[in-house]
Amino acid sequence: MSYSSALHLVRGVKSRLAHSGVEADALFAQAGLNEGDGLACDALTLSDKLSHLWELVVEHSGDPLIGLKISTPHRLGWLGVMGHIMLVSPTVQSTIERCHGHTRVGIVLPGLERSVPLQRYDFVWCVLLRTLRCASGRDDARPVAVEYAFPEPPNVAFYEQTFGCPVRFNRPHNVMEFADADLVAALPNGGGPTPHDSSAMPVLTQLAHAAPPSFTARVQNILAEMLPKG
Template structure:
């Protein structure tokens, strides 16, 4: 959030006023343990794009390395011997930075995808939020290698914008829009490269500090990891709590207790995960409503339609039309009309 505030200020916006307009206080940036509501962050990016008149504002300051924005997770990454180990460390400690963001490594053609997923809560995730997150992570990797790092490819789940000039400047790689996920493909050679920030004598210290912080956040971490496990198993139908506990390496009783400590129920967690996945998939025009219902674990469309009316107050088709209309407004903003 410090990085977001800095970006807004550098673009000539009144960051404090924008924060306040979406119900946030910029003074809370001084609280390093502050957890920011994911819905308000999405609204903040939408407002910033509107007020600046720049739909590419998430890419506006792509050349400024800000490793401190990742806190102890960033320092653990920096002290690693090579980029692959550093990314693995960042993934391990990412929930210290945000419990609304998941970073994963997936095998790709000639390298690995560094994939970013955002849990948006009740708000659709604006493209500016993904733009900012993906380019800042890539730039952190470039800074630690102390040399140019060109991805083999870069993907975004949102539709192709009116102009891709900002994306070309930021990523300097082949671009794919309307993609199944957001992220960039790093070659095996780049992943094996030594980091200029590597500090073996500090790695153990950073890990210890980060592990202690993880222990304090274990309840949030459990909920965050459980959502990812639920999303993975949903196509097979509503998952059993015991199955998710097994995915997390916990007994069913321990999993239930930790959810209760966080004030969560398993059924609410499944419901929230379905809603967030529905928002993401309905914003992808390539996916049919039948496919989305399947991915959400619904055996028939009528159950999916009832769930959509419960979540959004409208049918899946109506929700999709509203999101598409928002995208058309984005295009009009880019045209300056």
């Protein structure tokens, strides 16, 4: 199966890596991520190739923080449609739940035969935060906590500097948590309509105002309605 969203993702990552001085073309070829065949493989195989790519990038750069550095969490810029790719990518499984006034977004990057490296999660979390900042027009939007289901690395301070919040490791799941009040405040007019809404705004508005116990169902309905529109 060929995934157009995955092609956009691969091209975006390759562009940013090349801009950072990484020999992107050679590493992508080594990982088997060839655009010529439209990434014609099943979702789990594609996920393994992306994980392999991140392993090669870390090995080549010698920098375990590169997943954070090549995608600092500011506005979308070069990523463009990456926020939507986060929602529809065949290699990302996500959950959204609310608890005590907070919204917790969890992700699982599945694999077939290869473990998913920490740096790949770093990059995806930066993409998620970048999406929120782009949609809200606020570069200071930030989560209240980030959790990783990975052992604690020696550079936790850099993680907290990047995300602007406490970052915890050795947790059961990979989660980024937002205060509901901050999500609403981050939207123009406090979540009200605006003539300049981006395509991501209706999603964020409905997420911010959704209420349990139907929150997950509403998110699923929103995404289902958006998929035919790209």
